Amino acid sequence: MHIQGPRIHGSKVQVYKVPTDAPEADGTFAWDSTTMVLVSIEAGDKRGIGYTYADGSTGKLVKTLLEKVVEGRAPFDHGSILQDLYRQVRNSGETGISSMAISAIDNALWDLRARLLDTSLVSLLGSVRGGIPVYGSGGFTSYDDAQLTNQLGGWAERGFSMVKMKVGTHPDDDLRRVSVARKAIGESTDLFVDANGAYTVAQALALAQAFAQASNVRWFEEPVSSDNLVGLSKVRARAPLGMDIAAGEYGYTAWYFDRMLKANAITVLQADATRCGGISGFLNSGALCWAANTPLSSHCGPSMHVHVCCAVPRAIHMEFFHDHVRIERMFFDGFCEPVGGVMCPDRTRPGMGLTLKEKDAERFLT
Ligand SMILES: [Mg+2]
Incomplete structure (x- = not known):
């Protein structure tokens, strides 16, 4: 050609x-x-x-x-x-x-x-791995205990090694909700929490200890606003051993990720290829993580990330977000279902391997 x-x-x-x-x-x-x-x-x-x-x-x-x-x-x-x-x-x-x-x-x-x-896109990019672990993500603060148990327990049953829930809407009830989730998934599945920036530094520090002690929480995402790099770095510095502090989902530019990494604000960077300049921007965030010796995890939109996450050395896992999984399954022929908690791009299909199911999508057109 x-x-x-x-x-x-x-x-x-x-x-x-x-x-x-x-x-x-x-x-x-x-x-x-x-x-x-x-x-x-x-x-x-x-x-x-x-x-x-x-x-x-x-x-x-x-x-x-x-x-x-x-x-x-x-x-x-x-x-x-x-x-x-x-x-x-x-x-x-x-x-x-x-x-x-x-x-x-x-x-x-x-x-x-x-x-x-x-x-396939992963072949064009140059693969470093054949598949990448995903974590089930949902556990909304609007869910009652039964919804929380069914969703997170379901992912654990399906073989996912990690699941994530939302916290921060009712700080007084968070410790209890997290213990409900721990009970639903058993002891061998890692439990992540995401506060979407809802806590103060003092609240986040107290809850980090409590979540770790009571429910062995391994990942605390946006404990405080991701714009508060000083606050994030304080939480990171005093977080329990073995608990990751993660942020970056609102990063649009390489300069943003660079500032976050240089502030020692996080232990795992998150980037979103549907926000940060696409696959090209995600590759840039991967290069920054390479230089900073920091792991990278993708945020939301799993179908846009599975190929690039198998081509970025520092990528460790991907978010399997309930809303987006539901839409991508409904809209695309070629959606990759995780097997044993690992999502593998289909290298027998060209590009990202997705074909829009026009008929199924049509009724949602605005
Ligand atoms: Mg988040």
Whole structure:
């Protein structure tokens, strides 16, 4: 194939709003639906898809960016397209919605390039492993004890070695809820908690000790706001031995991750390829983690991460988030079901291996 390959001759964005299967809440927010912004980009006889979970307004920006920057370009000039995308959003800011729009486009371009080469994305990136462990993630603060027990216990029964629950909405009840979860999953499954920044430093420090002692909690995510790097580093410094402090899900740029790593604020960095500049941004976060000797874990959207997480040396596990798993299973033929708690990209399928089930998705179009 000529190195430049065919040019992009078609692109579109679709916005889907999917109601949750039950009311959901974490330490700082409550929601009843999830919005997926899906981008398709065509070149030759191939179509690449990528997406972000973002506000519906992101779709409007994606449309503008596709028309102004992406159409007519060569997919193998991906690097130059990315530079132009960032120039295009300079005046509105590179973070937030801009970064989520660019992430969805970047993911579609990676998928398209792999399809044009008729190879899987993990093969194009260069695999370091055949599969990556996932942790079941849900345990919303809106759940009663039975819902919490069923969901987390179900994942443990399915062979997941780690599960995560939300805390922080009712701090006085958190220790009890965490003990309910521990009882549901038994002793051999690691238990993670995520406060979504709900606690003060003092509350987080007290609860870190209590969670570890009473329920052997191994991971404390965003114990305080992830913007509070001083607070996070205080929690990290005094956390019980063997408890990871994790954050990074709201990181949009490499500079953000670099600041977080340099502040000694975390022991595991989280990055989200649907927010941080797509697969390209996720690779950058992997390079920063390499240099900082820090493990990396992916946040949400498992189907956008399974290939890249098998190609980034520092990646240790992925989040198998209830809402997104439900949507990705419903929307995509080729969704990878974890086996024994490990998700393996299907290297026999081109790109990310996903085909949109148009008929199943259609009723959620906005
Ligand atoms: Mg989180």
